[in-house]
Amino acid sequence: MSRIQLHDKTFDLFISEAEVNRAIDKLALEIGRKYDGKRPLFLGVLNGAFFFAAELVKRLDIECEISFVKVASYHGTSSSGTVTQLIGLTGAH
Template structure:
């Protein structure tokens, strides 16, 4: 599918995202007041969201990165999650927030949360830009969520189509209808 020839609609505008990130940053800052926080960005999808989110958090933040894989280049999760690259820091006794671009089946976040829980953090929560609860395959509710969306294929603001379009500053839905 060539995205330029398809119909698309904006689901979350730049302004909506910026406003929601301020709200999430304030909420997270309040909940971790007086604490230090380790934020783990799940690559590649969450890097833009995570960068903008941490700029709205006022408590001391350490950033770590983790890479998992379950999608490849398709529009559907394979259902199998593998750890490609683990974090480089010890998190035992630390407050940890995992940041991802989207939770739909929740298989990836469930895998990551279980993996990190085994490292004995003081607390472990997750934050996602987008949540698609209608696609859940495991019981998991993000602790912090930017936007709840319908079951649509979304691109932009870190979310890719193939290896492209992560740089679009808003989230949009791609349909199979002709433009």
């Protein structure tokens, strides 16, 4: 089993890259069927969802929009317990 080091933490691989890709493919197909003929807005939360959101939108066969918000409650690997909005949707419709 693969191990991943992040700062002073060690993690065991839980889901393989192939499994993640299959799940994203399946989700893209489901979203495509449900929102065919519509133009959904996908809202990703930075930084963690950036790569997932990019992969999902690339695999969609429907027109859509994507935007991001950035919030933080962590400094390093410790939570402050308070969520702070760093970038948002001010002025978005």
